Amino acid sequence: MKKAVCGLHKPPLGSLIGDMAIRPVSTAKAQLSKLAAFRQAAYACFTKAADVLFELLDALLLTPHLESFPELSCAPVFRRQWPSLYEALQDGALNRAALLELCVETLPPSERPLLVGDHTAWARPQARTLRDRTFEHQPTPIKGQKPITIGHGYSTLGGVPKARGSWFLPLLHERIPSETTPSAKAAAQLKQVVALLWERPLALYDSEYGSGIFLKQTAGIKCDLLFRVRPNRQLYRAPEPYRGQGRPPIHGSVFRLSDPTTWGPPDAEWQGEDPDLGPVRVLRWDGLHFQDAPERSVTLFRIERPAARGSRRDPRVIWLGWCGEVLGRVEQTWHEYLRRYVIEHWYRFANQSLDWKLPCFATPEQSELWSALIVLASWQLWLARLVAEDKPRPWQKPQAQLPPGRVHRAMGGVLAGIGTPARAPKPRGKSSGWPTGRVRTQRPRYPVIKKGKAGTKKQAPAAEKAPP
Numbered sequence: 001m002k003k004a005v006c007g008l009h010k011p012p013l014g015s016l017i018g019d020m021a022i023r024p025v026s027t028a029k030a031q032l033s034k035l036a037a038f039r040q041a042a043y044a045c046f047t048k049a050a051d052v053l054f055e056l057l058d059a060l061l062l063t064p065h066l067e068s069f070p071e072l073s074c075a076p077v078f079r080r081q082w083p084s085l086y087e088a089l090q091d092g093a094l095n096r097a098a099l100l101e102l103c104v105e106t107l108p109p110s111e112r113p114l115l116v117g118d119h120t121a122w123a124r125p126q127a128r129t130l131r132d133r134t135f136e137h138q139p140t141p142i143k144g145q146k147p148i149t150i151g152h153g154y155s156t157l158g159g160v161p162k163a164r165g166s167w168f169l170p171l172l173h174e175r176i177p178s179e180t181t182p183s184a185k186a187a188a189q190l191k192q193v194v195a196l197l198w199e200r201p202l203a204l205y206d207s208e209y210g211s212g213i214f215l216k217q218t219a220g221i222k223c224d225l226l227f228r229v230r231p232n233r234q235l236y237r238a239p240e241p242y243r244g245q246g247r248p249p250i251h252g253s254v255f256r257l258s259d260p261t262t263w264g265p266p267d268a269e270w271q272g273e274d275p276d277l278g279p280v281r282v283l284r285w286d287g288l289h290f291q292d293a294p295e296r297s298v299t300l301f302r303i304e305r306p307a308a309r310g311s312r313r314d315p316r317v318i319w320l321g322w323c324g325e326v327l328g329r330v331e332q333t334w335h336e337y338l339r340r341y342v343i344e345h346w347y348r349f350a351n352q353s354l355d356w357k358l359p360c361f362a363t364p365e366q367s368e369l370w371s372a373l374i375v376l377a378s379w380q381l382w383l384a385r386l387v388a389e390d391k392p393r394p395w396q397k398p399q400a401q402l403p404p405g406r407v408h409r410a411m412g413g414v415l416a417g418i419g420t421p422a423r424a425p426k427p428r429g430k431s432s433g434w435p436t437g438r439v440r441t442q443r444p445r446y447p448v449i450k451k452g453k454a455g456t457k458k459q460a461p462a463a464e465k466a467p468p
Contacts, residue, residue, distance in 0.1 A: 028387045035383040036418040038106060042376055043421040045099045049092035052084050054422040057373050060354060061380060061411045069359040077415070080425050089366040096372065103171050103379060104196040108161045113201035114336070115223075116168065116343045117157040117190065117209070119182045122357050122367065124151040129443040132178050132364055134451060150448050152176070152364065154371060155185040157193055158346070160339050161382070166403050168346035169382055170375045175368050178449040183209055187217035194223050200326065202226060204340035210321050212290030219296060224324025226337055231257050231319060235288040235298060250294050255285070257319055266302075270330040278307035282330050298323050301334050349404050350374055362443070381407045384414045 046053050059075035066072065073082035107113065121136035138149040158170035172189045176182055190203060200222055205214070207228040218225065237252035256262045266283040274280050281304040288298045301320040308316040320334055327333065350356040356374050361367045385402050388410035392398055399406060434440075 031387045032418055038383055040421050041102050045095045047093045047095055049088045051422040052080055052088040053092045055079060056085060056088055057376055058415060058420060060377050064353050064408050066355045066358055089369050092369055094369060094372055100171060101196060107159050112199055113197050114160045114339060115157060115201050115203040116160055116340050117186050117203060117205050118343050119153055119155040119176060120347055121149055122152045122154060123149040125149060128445045131446050134178050134449045153182060155182060155189060157189040160342055166342055166345040167382060168342040170378055173371050173375050175364060183214040184217055190218060190223060191221050194221055202336060204337055212293030215293040215296040215323055224326055226320060226322050229319040229321045233257055235290055238287050255288055268330045272331060277305055280305055282334055284330050296323055299327060303334050353405055353408050384411060388414055
C-alpha cells in the first residue's frame with residue numbers, strides 16, 4: 001500500500017481512487033466506476049466556477065480537432081452560452097495541490113515509478129497585450145530562420161504507465177515564469193512530485209537538463225536521474241589525493257566527450273543485440289562530475305549503434321549521464337531512457353487532438369487554468385481506455401490496445417454511461433450591457449522579457465502605453 005500523504009487537502013474520493021488503482025480491474029463496470037470516482041474527485045478540486053469548468057472539460061473530451069475555441073460551446077454537454085467559456089477561465093480557480101495528489105494516487109502501481117520531464121513553448125508572437133512573454137526555443141522547419149519564438153514556456157512532469165506504447169500521464173503542466181529558468185522549474189516540480197511518491201523514482205530528461213546546474217538544483221531530492229549529455233560537453237574525474245600543499249584540488253583529469261584520447265579504459269562494457277535497435281555496444285565510466293557541480297557524481301554511458309542512419313533523429317552514438325543511488329546493470333540502465341520519448345507523443349497529442357494551443361487568451365492565468373484542464377482530460381482518457389469502443393476509420397485497422405487518439409474519438413459513449421457531477425445552469429436574465437458614459441480603454445502593451453544566463457531579467461516588464 002502507498003504511504004499516507006500529509007500536509008495537503010485530500011479531495012473527497014481521493015483515497016477511493018488510490019485503493020481502486022491497486023486492485024485488479026477486470027470488468028467494464030468496475031472500470032467505469034473507477035472513472036466516475038476520479039471525475040467526482042476532480043470536480044471537488046475546482047474551488048470557483050466548478051460546474052462550467054467541468055462542462056468545458058467534457059466538451060473538450062467530446063470534440064476532437066476543433067476549428068475554434070468557441071466551438072466547444074456547441075457540444076451537447078455544454079449547457080451554457082459561448083461567452084461562458086472565457087468567463088470560466090477568467091474567474092475559475094483550481095486547488096492544484098489537491099489535483100496533484102489525486103493524480104499521484106491514481107498512478108498505476110509499480111515497483112519503481114518512472115517520471116519524464118521536459119518543457120515546450122506556447123508561441124504568442126503577436127500578443128503584445130499578453131504579460132510576461134519571453135524568448136523561447138522552438139525548432140522551425142523554415143530554412144534560414146532561428147529556432148526561437150516569443151511566448152510562454154511550459155514545463156511538464158509526468159509518469160510512464162507502460163513499458164511500450166504512447167501513453168503518458170501528466171502530473172504537472174505549468175507555465176515557466178520569466179523570473180526563473182526551465183531547469184529551475186523542472187527541479188521544483190520534481191521535488192513536489194517525489195514528496196508524494198511511495199518509492200524512489202527514476203526521472204528521465206533530455207540534453208538540455210544534462211548539466212551541472214540542473215544537478216545542483218536537484219540536490220537533496222530523493223530521485224535517480226538519467227539524462228542525455230551533449231557530445232560537446234566535458235566532465236572531470238575525481239581529484240588526486242591531497243599532497244598537503246596549497247589548496248586541495250577540486251577536479252581531476254578532464255574527460256572530453258569529443259576527444260577519445262581523454263576517455264581512458266571504461267569501467268564496464270556490454271555488447272548485444274536489441275530487437276528494435278539492432279546491434280548495440282555500451283561503454284560506462286564511473287566517478288565523473290561536471291565542473292560546476294563537483295559534489296554530484298555522474299556515471300557516463302556511451303551507446304553505439306552501428307545500424308543507425310547517423311541522422312539527428314537516429315544518431316549512431318549518444319551519451320547518457322546517470323546520477324543517483326541505485327545503479328542497475330549496464331545492459332538495463334541505458335535502455336530505460338528509450339521510454340522518455342512518450343512525452344513527445346503527448347505534446348503532439350495535446351496540440352493536435354486536445355487543441356491545447358488553439359485558444360488565444362488575454363492573461364497568463366487563463367492559459368494556466370486551460371493547461372490544467374488538458375491534464376485532467378489526459379487522465380480521463382487513460383482511465384477510459386479499457387471500456388472505450390474502438391471506432392476506426394475505414395482505412396484503419398482495429399486495435400486491441402487503444403492509443404489516446406482512438407480513445408478520444410470514443411469518449412461520447414463512455415461519458416453517456418456515467419453522467420456528470422456538474423450542476424445545470426440557473427438562468428439569470430439578460431445582461432445590462434456596457435454602462436452609458438463609461439470610457440473604454442485599450443489594454444496596455446508589454447515588452448518581451450529577455451532573460452540572462454541565470455534566469456534574471458535583462459529588461460523589466462514595464463507596460464507600454466497604448467497608442468492613441
